[in-house]
Amino acid sequence: MKTNPSMSIASAPPSNATVxxxxxxxxxxxxxxxxxxxxxxxxxxxxxxxxxxxxxxxTLSIILYSYEAYRHHPPGIKNNQVWQKSLTNRGLWGWLxxxxxxxxxxxxxxxPQFLGLNNEGENTGIIGFFDPLSQILSGNPASQWFVYGTxxxxxxxxxxxxxxxxxxxxxxxxxxxFSVMFFQTGFAFLxxxxxxxxxxxxFSLPYYDLKNIWPLNYYNFEQYRVDSFISAGDIGxxxxxxxxxxxxxxxxxxxxxxxxxxxxxxxxxxxxxAETAGDxxxxxSDNSLFAWKVERWVVHSVLVFSVLMTxxxxxxxxxxxxxxxxxxxxxxxxxxxxxxxxVFALVWIFKKQELKKDARYGAIGYFxxxxxxxxxxxxxxxxxxxxxxESLRSWYxxxxxAVFSGVIGTGFYPIFGNRVWCRFGCPMAAIxxxxxxxxSRFRITTNGGQCISCGNCSTYCEMGIDVRAYAQKGENIVRxxxxxxxxCSAVCPRGVLKxxxxxxxxxxxxxxVLTGNDLDLLDLIKEEKTSE
Amino acid sequence: xxxxxxxxxxxxxxxxxxxxxxxxGNGIAxxxxxRHIRKLSQHRIxxxxxxxxxxxxxTALMYVxxxxxKFEHTQPYENWFWxxxxxxxxxxxxxxxxxxxxxxxxxxxxxxxxxxxxIASGSVSNKFGWPGQDLRGVQGLYSKQDLDLLExxxxxxxxxxxxxxxxGGLIGIELAEMxxxxxxxVTFLVREKSFWSNVLPEGESAMITRHIxxxxxxxxxxxxxKEILSNNQGRVRGVVTEDNVEIPCDLCGxxxxxxxxxxxxxxxxxxxxxxxxxxxYLQTNIENxxxxxxxxxxxxxxxxxxxxxxVWYAGRMMxxxxxxxxxxxxxxxxxxxxxxxxxxxxxxxxxxxxxSNTPSERERHLYWENRNDxxxxxxxYDPVTGKFLxxxxxxIRLKHEYFDQCLRSEIPVETVIEHLEKANFxxxxxxxxxxxxxxxxxxxxxxx
Ligand SMILES: Cc1cc2nc3c(=O)[nH]c(=O)nc-3n(C[C@H](O)[C@H](O)[C@H](O)COP(=O)(O)OP(=O)(O)OC[C@H]3O[C@@H](n4cnc5c(N)ncnc54)[C@H](O)[C@@H]3O)c2cc1C
Ligand code: SF4
Ligand code: SF4
Numbered sequence: 020m021k022t023n024p025s026m027s028i029a030s031a032p033p034s035n036a037t038v039x040x041x042x043x044x045x046x047x048x049x050x051x052x053x054x055x056x057x058x059x060x061x062x063x064x065x066x067x068x069x070x071x072x073x074x075x076x077x078t079l080s081i082i083l084y085s086y087e088a089y090r091h092h093p094p095g096i097k098n099n100q101v102w103q104k105s106l107t108n109r110g111l112w113g114w115l116x117x118x119x120x121x122x123x124x125x126x127x128x129x130x131p132q133f134l135g136l137n138n139e140g141e142n143t144g145i146i147g148f149f150d151p152l153s154q155i156l157s158g159n160p161a162s163q164w165f166v167y168g169t170x171x172x173x174x175x176x177x178x179x180x181x182x183x184x185x186x187x188x189x190x191x192x193x194x195x196x197f198s199v200m201f202f203q204t205g206f207a208f209l210x211x212x213x214x215x216x217x218x219x220x221x222f223s224l225p226y227y228d229l230k231n232i233w234p235l236n237y238y239n240f241e242q243y244r245v246d247s248f249i250s251a252g253d254i255g256x257x258x259x260x261x262x263x264x265x266x267x268x269x270x271x272x273x274x275x276x277x278x279x280x281x282x283x284x285x286x287x288x289x290x291x292x293a294e295t296a297g298d299x300x301x302x303x304s305d306n307s308l309f310a311w312k313v314e315r316w317v318v319h320s321v322l323v324f325s326v327l328m329t330x331x332x333x334x335x336x337x338x339x340x341x342x343x344x345x346x347x348x349x350x351x352x353x354x355x356x357x358x359x360x361x362v363f364a365l366v367w368i369f370k371k372q373e374l375k376k377d378a379r380y381g382a383i384g385y386f387x388x389x390x391x392x393x394x395x396x397x398x399x400x401x402x403x404x405x406x407x408x409e410s411l412r413s414w415y416x417x418x419x420x421a422v423f424s425g426v427i428g429t430g431f432y433p434i435f436g437n438r439v440w441c442r443f444g445c446p447m448a449a450i451x452x453x454x455x456x457x458x459s460r461f462r463i464t465t466n467g468g469q470c471i472s473c474g475n476c477s478t479y480c481e482m483g484i485d486v487r488a489y490a491q492k493g494e495n496i497v498r499x500x501x502x503x504x505x506x507c508s509a510v511c512p513r514g515v516l517k518x519x520x521x522x523x524x525x526x527x528x529x530x531x532v533l534t535g536n537d538l539d540l541l542d543l544i545k546e547e548k549t550s551e
Numbered sequence: 552x553x554x555x556x557x558x559x560x561x562x563x564x565x566x567x568x569x570x571x572x573x574x575x576g577n578g579i580a581x582x583x584x585x586r587h588i589r590k591l592s593q594h595r596i597x598x599x600x601x602x603x604x605x606x607x608x609x610t611a612l613m614y615v616x617x618x619x620x621k622f623e624h625t626q627p628y629e630n631w632f633w634x635x636x637x638x639x640x641x642x643x644x645x646x647x648x649x650x651x652x653x654x655x656x657x658x659x660x661x662x663x664x665x666x667x668x669x670i671a672s673g674s675v676s677n678k679f680g681w682p683g684q685d686l687r688g689v690q691g692l693y694s695k696q697d698l699d700l701l702e703x704x705x706x707x708x709x710x711x712x713x714x715x716x717x718x719g720g721l722i723g724i725e726l727a728e729m730x731x732x733x734x735x736x737v738t739f740l741v742r743e744k745s746f747w748s749n750v751l752p753e754g755e756s757a758m759i760t761r762h763i764x765x766x767x768x769x770x771x772x773x774x775x776x777k778e779i780l781s782n783n784q785g786r787v788r789g790v791v792t793e794d795n796v797e798i799p800c801d802l803c804g805x806x807x808x809x810x811x812x813x814x815x816x817x818x819x820x821x822x823x824x825x826x827x828x829x830x831x832y833l834q835t836n837i838e839n840x841x842x843x844x845x846x847x848x849x850x851x852x853x854x855x856x857x858x859x860x861x862v863w864y865a866g867r868m869m870x871x872x873x874x875x876x877x878x879x880x881x882x883x884x885x886x887x888x889x890x891x892x893x894x895x896x897x898x899x900x901x902x903x904x905x906x907s908n909t910p911s912e913r914e915r916h917l918y919w920e921n922r923n924d925x926x927x928x929x930x931x932y933d934p935v936t937g938k939f940l941x942x943x944x945x946x947i948r949l950k951h952e953y954f955d956q957c958l959r960s961e962i963p964v965e966t967v968i969e970h971l972e973k974a975n976f977x978x979x980x981x982x983x984x985x986x987x988x989x990x991x992x993x994x995x996x997x998x999x
Contacts, residue, residue: 514976
């Protein structure tokens with residue numbers, strides 16, 4: 020990774036910001052300032068008004084700023100000066116912003132009391148500031164998560180509108196953005212809060228964002244949640260079942276038809292933030308071969324970790340006795356082992372040749388670890404998960420849930436790009452990715468010989484995929500990590516890339532030859548390639 | 552980046568004849584040749600270039616100035632790639648070539664010998680002997696050095712308050728877009744009566760002309776350059792047109808096309824005309840000396856293609872063909888139907904086959920446009936045989952493969968139109984214009 024050597028705020032080309040743009044920027048900063056003051060426990064007389072005012076101002080200033088930025092230009096790609104501005108080129112502003120967000124996350128996750136969280140008495144500070152809104156929605160006082168959720172939703176909505184303007188010529192980008200805005204506001208924000216309203220002393224559902232699927236939602240099957248699902252009767256059971264079929268049935272079906280994009284860039288909240296607030300930083304994703312290697316090891320390790328952790332946690336609260344309830348510890352472990360074996364066997368039998376060598380080794384390695392642990396347990400019958408399930412869980416929550424997804428994943432947007440978490444850390448993305456690579460109709464096709472190797476696609480791919488490497492050879496792009504954001508296709512100045520769903524056959528065409536040359540030569544090349 | 556070149560296959564006959572191949576020029580032509588030769592053989596490969604150490608994509612120069620990319624993003628291969636694939640890179644300038652003696656001389660004084668020489672030295676920007684054309688602040692846009700010059704003379708709109716561009720081709724409009732991205736006012740002098748009308752038919756040309764003006768560029772059609780004016784420090788201060796209008800400027804971009812870069816071959820035994828003359832095997836008059844890419848001029852171009860084609864794709868296809876010719880068995884350079892693409896500000900342009908700007912008797916056009924959306928399609932066919940000749944498209948992405956097949960199989964234009972939507976390559980959810988297009992075009996056919 021390279022930093023902007025000058026670290027200067029004013030880079031050579033002039034800033035194209037208009038006066039109005041600056042005005043709106045000042046308004047936005049002022050609104051943030053008020054929230055910050057609240058965080059420092061400054062007491063505001065008319066809390067509700069100040070609070071509403073600052074949130075509305077914040078939202079409006081982002082929207083008006085972007086309107087001002089794009090309205091003077093005809094519809095089209097808007098990447099001028101991206102690599103010359105300090106904010107989007109790891110300059111001083113980029114670093115400051117990165118450090119700022121990182122601090123916010125550290126406080127949010129580890130020191131919520133600084134934000135004014137008070138479990139005994141009334142909230143103060145910024146959390147207290149959010150109490151009025153929380154009361155309206157769920158009837159409860161705010162928590163740090165409510166503050167976070169509100170700001171998160173505002174970010175997706177306001178920067179979503181910015182993105183809609185930026186890509187107003189591109190229906191794919193617009194529909195996709197409406198979708199993430201909808202899912203964030205409805206599913207992540209409103210529905211769970213309103214669901215909380217249904218809760219009473221005798222009836223209680225856990226906070227549940229329905230689109231947040233295990234293993235992204237790593238805590239979904241923890242004891243307190245499962246207990247509370249079960250004790251909430253039919254609705255609770257339905258939700259629990261929904262959680263299970265989400266990952267086992269719905270996800271594979273949708274991924275088969277549309278690729279992992281249906282989730283990662285249309286539904287998911289993490290993806291939603293990356294695509295909206297994170298969009299100005301997509302070009303910072305490292306697209307070297309080295310980064311790709313690291314990515315594959317790290318993200319699949321997280322997947323293994325999350326499967327192990329969840330298995331251990333569920334295992335820890337199940338009973339021993341099969342007579343009391345059919346699902347006891349042993350049955351559960353057998354189920355997990357059976358499922359993994361089944362998946363693995365199917366892949367091995369049908370897709371062996373498509374797996375690159377190292378992926379195969381990875382699969383073998385991980386598979387044996389998991390089954391090893393399970394077998395070990397089965398033989399000794401004692402607590403074998405080498406660690407205590409609970410400490411495994413808390414380490415996972417700390418390392419993956421907080422540090423990776425929040426602090427690094429979002430805090431480092433301006434340094435590593437907007438999809439660090441999705442690329443290196445998200446176990447859900449890992450599962451969807453394996454399926455996308457092996458068993459999905461989705462691919463990005465290339466347009467014959469039209470590529471001029473310019474590199475726009477690779478530069479703007481937020482997953483750091485070297486799209487050009489495929490395009491200039493006329494090969495389809497079928498990569499586990501592609502979230503189908505469609506930006507490579509949008510920025511391509513020669514119309515070379517198209518996201519498509521189509522038949523499995525011929526989807527991976529690494530023997531492609533570039534259209535346009537002598538037919539005899541093309542035949543010869545094809546022959547040579549396939550005989551290799 | 553993925554390279555599969557590690558698995559070197561070695562046909563038996565090649566073990567005995569490892570050759571020393573020298574390539575002049577690390578552009579798309581030279582590098583494609585080098586890559587494919589490496590895939591197919593273990594010949595020794597040396598690539599010499601004086602522009603940059605590593606191959607970069609010239610077509611992306613504009614995006615570096617505009618800040619869409621950094622210069623390293625224009626390099627399609629990571630820097631370790633060359634050593635790993637055993638391709639030697641030499642940064643130097645070739646000053647002399649001796650074909651008979653099989654040697655070249657470098658500016659550093661070194662001599663290199665070769666078994667096979669591949670000349671892929673590209674083009675240089677045209678200058679037509681205008682007074683003042685060598686002043687500071689007067690430049691073309693071709694090389695990395697030109698890009699650096701532009702950063703020097705037009706870093707922002709304080710240093711460069713006004714720019715004039717002379718020559719309305721593809722590079723001219725790129726330069727205009729570049730300067731505009733830094734809020735530098737641009738006056739664009741174009742000799743033709745409408746933008747690029749020496750290539751585009753009326754409809755397309757008019758659409759692009761409107762689009763350029765919409766972007767706030769001061770486009771002056773039917774205008775020729777007479778003279779470039781100097782200030783007292785030898786830097787450009789303005790230009791004068793042939794109708795004696797003086798336009799002040801701090802930068803004057805000259806973009807009236809390119810021509811083969813062959814001046815260093817003067818006095819050598821290699822035969823040249825406008826470019827380096829090559830036969831259908833891309834060989835020059837001297838055995839084992841080949842020329843590919845922009846600098847090559849085919850003695851007998853295939854039908855529908857020109858003797859010199861200064862485009863990315865031609866360089867790439869020549870490089871690939873030559874590699875197979877040298878490593879496997881004799882191969883003629885016989886490119887398929889012509890294709891090309893460009894982007895005029897926000898309008899993408901693709902073309903397949905031949906659509907002339909001034910059609911002959913044997914070429915009729917079927918034109919459809921949607922002015923509001925800046926979309927147009929122009930289909931050319933032969934009214935006598937009904938054969939499909941080619942298509943231009945603005946703002947709608949169409950499939951190369953579809954038209955490549957249509958053109959090779961010489962099918963009637965009706966068939967091409969009937970299945971036109973099969974050629975659609977626009978992203979998902981884009982508005983589908985094909986119903987509209989077909990209706991309008993079928994009407995035109997029935998009238999004709
Ligand atoms: C701004 C711009 C935009 C373009 N856009 C497009 C486009 O969109 N589509 C398209 O099809 N084409 C486009 N082109 C044209 C395309 O880039 C060229 O056709 C192509 O790059 C030519 O490749 P080449 O390998 O023949 O030569 P070059 O890329 O010119 O490479 C030749 C290299 O050889 C070096 N060299 C020359 N002489 C010597 C010597 N004596 N000693 C050592 N080194 C030497 C040069 O410095 C140069 O690096 C564009 C060109 C420009 C300038
Ligand atoms: S390959 Fe294209 S669609 Fe996929 S993640 Fe990268 S930019 Fe998005
Ligand atoms: S953006 Fe388009 S033309 Fe440029 S390298 Fe990518 S696919 Fe090729």
